Structures are given as C-alpha cells and as structure tokens.
Amino acid sequence: MAVTEPSAVTTAHEGILHRQSTRESAARTYARALPIVPVRARGLTIEGADGRRYLDCLSGAGSLALGHNHPVVLAAIRKVLDSGAPLHVLDLATPVKDAFITELFRTLPAGLAGRARIQFCGPAGTDAVEAALKLARTATRREGVLAFTGAYHGMTAGALAASGGAPEVRVTRLPYPQDYRCPFGTGGPRGAELSARWTESLLDDRKSGVPHPAAMILEPVQGEGGVIPAPDDWLRRMRALTAARDIPLIVDEVQTGVGRTGAFWAVEHSGVTPDVMVLSKAIGGSLPLAVIVYHEDLDVWQPGAHAGTFRGNQLAMAAGTATLAYVREHGLADRAAVLGARMVGQLQALAAEHPCVGDVRGRGLMIGIELVDPAAEVLTAPGPPPAAPELAAAVQRACLQRGLIVELGGRDASVVRILPPLTLTDEQACAVLDRLADAIAAASRAFRPHP
Ligand code: PMP
Secondary structure, eight states, X not given: OOOOOHHHHXXXXXXXXXXXHHHSOTTOOHHHHXXXXXXXXEBTEEEETTSOEEEESSXXXXXXXXXBTOHHHHHHHHHHHHHTOOXXXXXXXXXXXXXXXXXXXXXXXXXXXXXXXXXXXXXXXXXXXXXXXXXXXXXXXXXXXXXXXXXXXXXXXXXXXXXXXXXXXXXXXXXXXXXXXXTTSOOHHHHHHHHHHHHHHHHHOTXXXXXXXXXXXXXXXXXXXXXXXXXXXXXXXXXXXXXXXXXXXXXXXXXXXXXXXXXXXXXXXXXXXXXXXXXXXXXXXXXXXXXXXXXXXGOOOOTTTTOOSOOOOHHHHHHHHHXXXXXXXXXXXXXXXXXXXXHHHHHHXXXXXXXXXXXEEEETTEEEEEEBOGGGGGGSOSSSOOBOHHHHHHHHXXXXXXXXXXXXXXXXXXXXXXXXXXXXXXXXXXXXXXXXXXXXXXXXXXXXXXX
C-alpha cells in the first residue's frame, strides 16, 4: 500500500498556497485569513490538503444552510446530470426551474406569495440588488435610495452605493438601530425610536434635501455590518412609513434567508411584507443563484431590462429546490432559533469571564461576538470600549489553529461571526463553542493592545 510521506503532503498544500499568493489578485479576501486548501467536505467539516480537519462556521459566507455536500443536494444535482437535461438554457422555462419557483413561492410570506413575480438575475447577490433598485426606479420613476449605516449589499455600483461606497449614486444614509454602539447613545427601544423618527423627518421635512426616493433597502439582520438584528418594531415602523409614502421596501435577505435567523425568512419575525425580496446564497443549495421576488404591481419594466447570460443555472436550481424543501420539511428554521438562542446564552456566559468580549448578539444561527479593548475603557467617553480588530484577527487565527473556521465582520472587522449549517447537532455546537472559548482565552492572554 502506498503511504504518502507527511512531508510530501505538506509540500503539496504549501505549494498550492504559495502559487495562490503569487498568481491570484491582491484583492483576494477570505483566502488571506484562512490559509487552507479544502479538498473534501461534508456537513460541518472541511478537510484540507494537509490532512487537517476543520469545523466550518463560515459556511460559504452563509450560503450553506445544509452544510457541505448534503446528500439531498448531491442527489438533486446528480439527477439533473443523469437526466440529459441541458445545463445552459439562458432564461428559458424548464421543469427544473418550474419546480424551483414552485418550492420558493411556497415559502414566501403570505402577503407576497399569491401576488409575486420572480426575476432570475446574474448569479450573485449583488446583481439581484441591482435588479431590485432598477425595478423600483422604473416603477416609481424616481431615483434616490434610502439605505442604512453599516449596510452591505454587494460590490457592483448600485449595491456598493447602498453599502456606503460609490458616492456618485444618490443614496441617503439613515441610522440603523443598534444597542451596543447606538448612534444616539441610548440603545434599546429608545434608540430604535430615534432612528425611526430621524427617517420620518427626513422624508417629511421639505427642507431635508432628500428628494422623494425610489426605494428603501435594508437587511433584517445586518450580517457583514457586524451581526446586528433590526428590532421587530422598528422594521414594522419602516414598513408603515414607506407604505404610507408609496416607497417600495426592498428587503435584502441574501444572507438571512432560508431559516438562518430562526424563521424561514427573517421578515417573518416582524410580520412585515416587503415589496421586493432579494434572495441569493442559500437558495442555490451551495451553487450560484440569485433572484428577486416582488409584488406584481411593480412588474412594469421592459423585456430585457435586467438581462444576463448566466441566469439559468439548472444545477443550482435543483440544489436550491432540494435545500428549500429540506429546510421546510425538517423545521430547520425552528431548530436554528432554539440552538442559536442556546449558543448565544453560552457565549454570553463566556463574555462574563472575558472583559474583551464586549457584546454577544445574533438571531438564530447568525451569531456575532464583538471583541473590544477593555483596557482602553478608562480613556473613552461613556459607552462601550473601542473595538479590537487585532484581537479579533488573533481569535480568528487561534480558532483556525484549533480546527475552527470563523469569519470576521463589523465596522472594524472586530466581530467574530458564527454561521454554522442549520443541520448543526448539539454535539457539534458544543465542539464549536469549546474551540471558540479556548481560542478567545488564548488570544486574549497573548493580546497586548497598543498604548
Ligand atoms: N447582500 C447581503 C446582505 C450580503 O450579505 C451579501 C454578501 N455577503 C450580498 C448582498 C452580496 O452577495 P454576493 O457576494 O453574492 O454578490
């Protein structure tokens, strides 16, 4: 039997990483913090080319509702491959697509389900955001967009503008409510109330300088912004004030959808029915797929208004149908709610032990741990200590050394993000939290903040 020399394995792994660093773009992202070379994966576990195993709580940036290579997903992909169906069909009708739409529509909030239209977009969340903005502009014949502090909607021009970049696009930025670093210094319902009032006054004050907008776009839980759940009351308020002013409400559920936050769609927590929902990531069952679903009254754009060659990925639609059905049939949203609440509780206990854990928050299995520099507390005005991005990076590295993959997010990349598959077992949750606790303890011991 041929036995691979450990050194040869190490060399192959290191060789790949080295070639990546010399050939791939300086703009590469996840690859910088996670120097691993995945070769096999199943569920929560990834195996690297160096033979090491990792528990993956990044889950393809929140795309893997069922973890890696779930059997129902693989079976759905194989079925299409074996059927002889064409893999490239532009946006033509196929049985695979028909089944996907049927399953997706079945899950939609009741207020939208009966009167929804769907547009298949280029296969990235950002393209679906562009489509949503374009649709709203076309339907309202207005230009400007209301978006929120801390938002992330993607990397193309309109989506980037809504996220705080690309200032040439007209975006009015409004305060997203948050407890820990509340811009009004109050947090809680009072902070959310002030955020809503500011929004309302900008829309109604003739001298606010904000023209009547084409849309409001928001995430029900900000993911990249640092795992900040919107209060349900505030979301209902945004719905009411946009509806009263005939402003389409676009809810970006790219990351929060398909059970992640403890409801199938995060808007269900508040009972809000958006005019447009932007969906991607988990709806493709690990393959690229992005759509917008919107109220039929908005469907006034012209044929070809949002074209694109790759809008008919049959494998992604089949994988997505299998994923949506599995999450629905197995009640995985409820499971995410229960397990997520338990994990947040355990992490809050951890925060009591470590002053560098400033805040633990989340909804369902979308969890964030904000790391701060408690030593700097005395130097600052009232409010939370400053963020500790270097400590967060050290925790991420310490996690990786312990075989745990986590993501960083938030304004200063100081929020450790946990996005496990919704299929996470109790034992796996314990293993994740053990490794994380150990990593936080080790990194905080070694951490000496700059004076
Ligand atoms: N919206 C949200 C809420 C997201 O989290 C992301 C990706 N993190 C996007 C849009 C953009 O999706 P993509 O990276 O597929 O373009």
